[in-house]
Amino acid sequence: MTTALLIIHGLVAVALLGAISHQTLATWAPAHARPGSFFSRFRAVPSASFANAIVVLYAVSALLGGIVYLYFRVDIRPDLERAGHWHALGLFDLKEHFVAIGLALLPAYWVCWRRPRAAEPPRTRGALTSILAFIVWWSFLIGHVVNNIRGFGS
């Protein structure tokens, strides 16, 4: 059951990673990119349409992570402590903190993309998107590192 939840958590995270990376690159990529280039094709995609999916995927991923975290604390973390993986545990703690902060940013992020105002500087939207992208990438990579320390199914 835990392994199934972890795999679903990972799959949702992959989808989220793709969506947020695409949106972040599209946000910051130069507007004067050469026609037909990678960046110009990236910008041709309406970034705002990713916002709903990113909010839902982030929320679902955080929820699944919150459930799996219970098993991690009981079954995995004591072993990591005994093995002295203090750095990995520290990095994982940061993942917890970042995910919580990112979760609370979702309403503001959604408003910036779906209810933008003309007077609002695009920097706010870009910055919020970048922060979320950083959190998603961090969480994905650290989650994998911690998962791989013990090995799958061990």
Place this chain on the structure above:
Amino acid sequence: MTSSHAFRRFAFAYGLAFAVLYVVALKLDLALITVYPTLGVVLPGTHHSRDVAGPSMAFLAPAMYWYGWTATAALGALMFGFIAALLPEQWTRRFWLGWFWLAPALAMIACVYLTMPWFRL
């Protein structure tokens, strides 16, 4: 005042307040609840094993505070969010929008600082 404008103010205030309050909750160890996953028990407030038994209890019944810190920050941020939603539009226009992304970024840096003890072990 439309509901859309009120939600916008709520959303921005919530994100900012949560980031600040989360760091406060983490630093002061203010968990609204403490979860004991092996026992299936959730206690209100922050509890450490030394409060009730010897330190060895931490291995027998590990306590989890992350849910509690998150709940503390979320509850506080909800209050700030609702207050911001009720404020007149012209009051909130003076607020620099940069705080809405700068505060979470600074909160993340503060979390790194508070997590440093793990890296000194």
